[in-house]
Amino acid sequence: MVQIEEDILGQNNKYAAANRRWFAERGMLVLNLVSSPGSGKTTILTRTIDDLGDRLPLAVIEGDQQTSHDAQRIRETGVRAVQINTGKGCHLDAHMVGHALDSLAPENGCVLFIENVGNLVCPAAFDLGEAHKVAILSVTEGDDKPLKYPDMFHASDLLLINKIDLLPYVEFDVDRCIQYARRVNPSIKAIQVSATTGEGMDTWYRWLEASRQLAALGL
Amino acid sequence: MVQIEEDILGQNNKYAAANRRWFAERGMLVLNLVSSPGSGKTTILTRTIDDLGDRLPLAVIEGDQQTSHDAQRIRETGVRAVQINTGKGCHLDAHMVGHALDSLAPENGCVLFIENVGNLVCPAAFDLGEAHKVAILSVTEGDDKPLKYPDMFHASDLLLINKIDLLPYVEFDVDRCIQYARRVNPSIKAIQVSATTGEGMDTWYRWLEASRQLAALGL
Numbered sequence: 001m002v003q004i005e006e007d008i009l010g011q012n013n014k015y016a017a018a019n020r021r022w023f024a025e026r027g028m029l030v031l032n033l034v035s036s037p038g039s040g041k042t043t044i045l046t047r048t049i050d051d052l053g054d055r056l057p058l059a060v061i062e063g064d065q066q067t068s069h070d071a072q073r074i075r076e077t078g079v080r081a082v083q084i085n086t087g088k089g090c091h092l093d094a095h096m097v098g099h100a101l102d103s104l105a106p107e108n109g110c111v112l113f114i115e116n117v118g119n120l121v122c123p124a125a126f127d128l129g130e131a132h133k134v135a136i137l138s139v140t141e142g143d144d145k146p147l148k149y150p151d152m153f154h155a156s157d158l159l160l161i162n163k164i165d166l167l168p169y170v171e172f173d174v175d176r177c178i179q180y181a182r183r184v185n186p187s188i189k190a191i192q193v194s195a196t197t198g199e200g201m202d203t204w205y206r207w208l209e210a211s212r213q214l215a216a217l218g219l
Numbered sequence: 220m221v222q223i224e225e226d227i228l229g230q231n232n233k234y235a236a237a238n239r240r241w242f243a244e245r246g247m248l249v250l251n252l253v254s255s256p257g258s259g260k261t262t263i264l265t266r267t268i269d270d271l272g273d274r275l276p277l278a279v280i281e282g283d284q285q286t287s288h289d290a291q292r293i294r295e296t297g298v299r300a301v302q303i304n305t306g307k308g309c310h311l312d313a314h315m316v317g318h319a320l321d322s323l324a325p326e327n328g329c330v331l332f333i334e335n336v337g338n339l340v341c342p343a344a345f346d347l348g349e350a351h352k353v354a355i356l357s358v359t360e361g362d363d364k365p366l367k368y369p370d371m372f373h374a375s376d377l378l379l380i381n382k383i384d385l386l387p388y389v390e391f392d393v394d395r396c397i398q399y400a401r402r403v404n405p406s407i408k409a410i411q412v413s414a415t416t417g418e419g420m421d422t423w424y425r426w427l428e429a430s431r432q433l434a435a436l437g438l
Contacts, residue, residue, distance in 0.1 A: 013402070013405065016405060017398075017401060017405070020401075020405070020406075127405040127406070129405075130406065131406060132406065157406075158438075179236070182236060182239075183232070186232065186235060186236070186239070186346040186348075187239075187346070187349065187350060187351065187376075189433075189438045191438065203436055203438070206432075206436050207433060207436065207438055210429050210430075210432040210433045210436075211429075211433070213425075213429040213432075214408075214426060214429045214430070217422055217425055217426065217429075219377075219408045219410065219422070219426055
């Protein structure tokens with residue numbers, strides 16, 4: 001069983017390395033958005049596209065077990081998007097992403113968002129060739145999630161704490177959440193946002209732009 | 220023994236978290252430079268200071284078991300530097316760094332380089348509150364080091380491959396080295412430099428400036 005897992009991950013890592021080279025040659029910033037279902041990934045994306053789409057070239061790969069609702073929501077913004085349906089699969093893998101790139105044909109220097117299947121467990125283990133995993137956690141989910149799903153928060157470089165407009169109505173201690181996340185990943189960065197009201201989104205955009213400058217260096 | 224190690228790391232992590240808050244409040248970019256002895260850390264630093272010192276506020280904490288030669292080399296450049304002597308200690312810890320900050324008094328928004336003790340093993344486990352560990356590997360050391368010292372390359376976000384001016388004279392396959400590093404850390408970035416000839420240093424400087432923009436956001 002362990003052997004099988006190693007083989008699967010080893011195979012995935014080869015495809016991920018090929019994707020990473022492909023992205024670097026094109027100076028693209030590629031982000032793998034991971035979260036549980038309903039954290040607001042697609043809403044963050046559509047708001048980001050509305051706010052930045054005129055300034056930055058953007059593209060999206062949507063992962064879901066079924067339906068192409070999310071890709072449809074993205075395409076309505078005018079941005080290029082493809083949907084990957086994983087069927088029974090609980091995560092995207094690097095091979096699927098490689099195929100999606102063929103039909104997506106993202107432009108050089110763009111920011112490519114890969115919205116993973118809503119799942120705080122399995123996507124942590126599968127490298128897609130991204131520059132960063134970005135974990136999204138909404139305040140309605142509870143501040144203990146980083147301790148309960150340590151692999152995901154360990155694997156992510158940035159944590160977006162979403163739906164902060166709901167903080168007055170839920171038991172969620174932002175400081176405690178960040179402290180828990182840093183217990184599993186001391187240097188994880190955290191930004192508090194509300195994709196509904198727009199609060200905090202500017203900081204996320206500045207993070208995106210600075211990260212994109214690094215990607216443009218092939219870094 | 221395992222219990223003792225956990226206690227030591229737990230204690231260190233508290234100090235590291237305090238340092239990290241302190242850095243974030245001041246918008247500082249803090250880098251923990253790790254490598255084996257003789258990889259050229261101090262030469263990279265002095266060249267970086269010569270080239271960027273007029274444009275960016277810089278400060279340095281030097282770690283060594285004995286001597287203050289390195290801090291002396293740095294101070295000759297005109298940049299603020301303090302030396303930590305670890306005595307028998309094989310790595311810096313977050314508590315030592317906290318104390319060094321009192322006497323260093325780095326300015327807000329600066330880039331603070333922490334040059335760790337030359338050691339590819341122990342510093343990997345000790346968070347100092349830095350934004351990134353930067354591993355430096357010189358081409359005279361062999362391209363297999365990322366596999367032999369995986370913890371260090373796993374913990375680092377950037378790999379500087381130094382002394383590339385010596386590539387014609389040594390057996391060192393840069394591509395293989397990067398491939399090995401990515402086997403333990405798929406998203407590690409790599410820049411090839413020679414601190415002696417200056418080749419590649421511009422890319423390192425652009426990485427520093429983009430990373431500093433993120434730090435200025437408290438990220």
